[in-house]
Amino acid sequence: MAGEFQPTESQAKAINELDGRLFIAAGAGSGKTAVVARRFIEAVASGKAEVDQILTITFTKKAAAEMMNRVREVLRQQIAVDLDPGRVERLRRAYRNIERARISTIDSFYSRVLKANALAAGIDPDFAPVDEARSLLLKEEAFDACLKDFVRRHGKAGADLVLAYDRKLAGNLFAIINDVHATFRSRGREPRLPMPNPEKLVDQNRNRLQAAIDGFDEAVKLTGAEGKTVDNIRETNWSLRDAIKAPDLETRERLLLAGKPKRGLKKIQVEYDELKAAWEAYLLALKSQKAASIIRLMSDLLESYDQAYRDLKYRKGVLDFADLSLLTRDLLLNNKNIKKRLAASFSLIMVDEFQDTNPLQLQIAKMIADDNLMMVGDENQSIFGFRDAEVALFQAEKKQAELGGYSIRLLDNFRSQPEILAFVDGLPG
Numbered sequence: 259m260a261g262e263f264q265p266t267e268s269q270a271k272a273i274n275e276l277d278g279r280l281f282i283a284a285g286a287g288s289g290k291t292a293v294v295a296r297r298f299i300e301a302v303a304s305g306k307a308e309v310d311q312i313l314t315i316t317f318t319k320k321a322a323a324e325m326m327n328r329v330r331e332v333l334r335q336q337i338a339v340d341l342d343p344g345r346v347e348r349l350r351r352a353y354r355n356i357e358r359a360r361i362s363t364i365d366s367f368y369s370r371v372l373k374a375n376a377l378a379a380g381i382d383p384d385f386a387p388v389d390e391a392r393s394l395l396l397k398e399e400a401f402d403a404c405l406k407d408f409v410r411r412h413g414k415a416g417a418d419l420v421l422a423y424d425r426k427l428a429g430n431l432f433a434i435i436n437d438v439h440a441t442f443r444s445r446g447r448e449p450r451l452p453m454p455n456p457e458k459l460v461d462q463n464r465n466r467l468q469a470a471i472d473g474f475d476e477a478v479k480l481t482g483a484e485g486k487t488v489d490n491i492r493e494t495n496w497s498l499r500d501a502i503k504a505p506d507l508e509t510r511e512r513l514l515l516a517g518k519p520k521r522g523l524k525k526i527q528v529e530y531d532e533l534k535a536a537w538e539a540y541l542l543a544l545k546s547q548k549a550a551s552i553i554r555l556m557s558d559l560l561e562s563y564d565q566a567y568r569d570l571k572y573r574k575g576v577l578d579f580a581d582l583s584l585l586t587r588d589l590l591l592n593n594k595n596i597k598k599r600l601a602a603s604f605s606l607i608m609v610d611e612f613q614d615t616n617p618l619q620l621q622i623a624k625m626i627a628d629d630n631l632m633m634v635g636d637e638n639q640s641i642f643g644f645r646d647a648e649v650a651l652f653q654a655e656k657k658q659a660e661l662g663g664y665s666i667r668l669l670d671n672f673r674s675q676p677e678i679l680a681f682v683d684g685l686p687g
């Protein structure tokens with residue numbers, strides 16, 4: 259630890275202000291985590307909460323263990339220096355009961371809630387939570403399994419999609435599907451792509467083109483002209499008629515391109531312009547149809563992957579982070595009493611590293627916290643894409659806090675040189 263801890267004015271405010279919401283957005287080494295630990299102590303010393311009535315959420319298991327040690331250490335110091343017998347008594351009790359402190363990662367917190375309410379959550383209480391690394395392996399396994407089936411079901415179109423992604427695009431198909439899947443789940447939504455419906459557009463434009471060809475033919479006939487130009491026009495129009503009738507998209511597109519309307523007879527400008535415009539519009543509609551068929555393939559792959567991954571987890575009796583979040587959210591949504599009891603069991607909720615919160619986590623935090631939530635974080639330290647966290651969420655909460663007058667900024671940096679080096683050493687590289 260860096261030197262003697264003498265809280266700054268704003269740190270003291272954050273530590274001692276135990277009622278109401280608080281939002282601390284501050285830079286690295288400004289003492290955010292130190293404030294969480296000291297506020298914990300202040301809450302027990304003042305009688306605001308017993309140790310097990312404070313929910314403290316940290317980012318990693320290691321951070322939770324460190325927080326626990328920090329709290330224990332500061333409790334010891336405070337017991338030695340505090341002059342108020344009532345506070346000392348409460349601090350001693352907290353020190354004795356420190357193992358009951360609810361200091362944990364968000365996943366451990368969800369696991370605990372779900373195990374305690376397994377029946378209501380509709381799950382086997384013996385489930386094992388899996389970490390990110392393990393769940394990635396399961397995801398890859400599920401994807402491989404569903405890919406074989408996907409290609410079998412869709413034949414050439416399916417195989418083409420798989421090959422296109424693996425050969426030409428920077429990201430591979432697994433990464434893309436998995437990202438989309440994770441994004442949906444972190445928002446608490448079923449992983450389903452919105453389906454485009456270009457059929458109506460194609461129909462309308464086919465009818466328009468049909469009418470334009472007929473109109474043009476008729477106009478040519480009325481001129482009474484014959485010869486090479488007129489033969490060419492007839493040939494082009496036949497190609498267009500064939501295009502309209504062709505059974506598959508590729509032939510249709512090929513014939514359509516071969517039948518690009520050619521200017522010929524000067525006298526029939528209006529009908530020619532309409533034919534050209536109708537031809538372009540139909541070509542465009544076919545392109546939408548082509549895109550839609552790719553989106554349908556992607557959507558089918560996404561859904562099969564979702565199912566395969568579900569099956570695999572079910573067989574192994576495991577739940578991943580998104581499951582823990584979704585199940586907890588649903589448990590609390592569907593069981594008002596459980597939600598009430600859980601919310602009432604905490605006098606104080608503090609979330610460190612709040613910048614890495616995803617929409618689902620925020621929703622859950624707000625379900626169990628009211629004006630007793632303290633959010634702490636640094637938007638410059640948000641880990642891009644981590645569990646689909648969105649720094650925009652943090653920024654929105656920050657703005658709200660500033661408007662609501664419950665935001666505190668910490669402006670000093672206390673991290674000493676050796677600490678910074680140790681910290682950088684610990685970064686993944």
Ligand SMILES: Nc1ncnc2c1ncn2[C@@H]1O[C@H](COP(=O)(O)OP(=O)(O)OP(=O)(O)O)[C@@H](O)[C@H]1O
Pocket residue numbers: 259260261262263264265266269284285286287288289290291292293636639672673674
């Ligand atoms: N007022 C203070 N007086 C002395 N040391 C302090 C003070 N505030 C914080 N420190 C020390 O500065 C170091 C960094 O604090 P802390 O880890 O709480 O910062 P942080 O804002 O949580 O950093 P990060 O953004 O990396 O999470 C710690 O060793 C802490 O004890």
Ligand SMILES: [Mg+2]
Pocket residue numbers: 290291292610
């Ligand atoms: Mg910190």
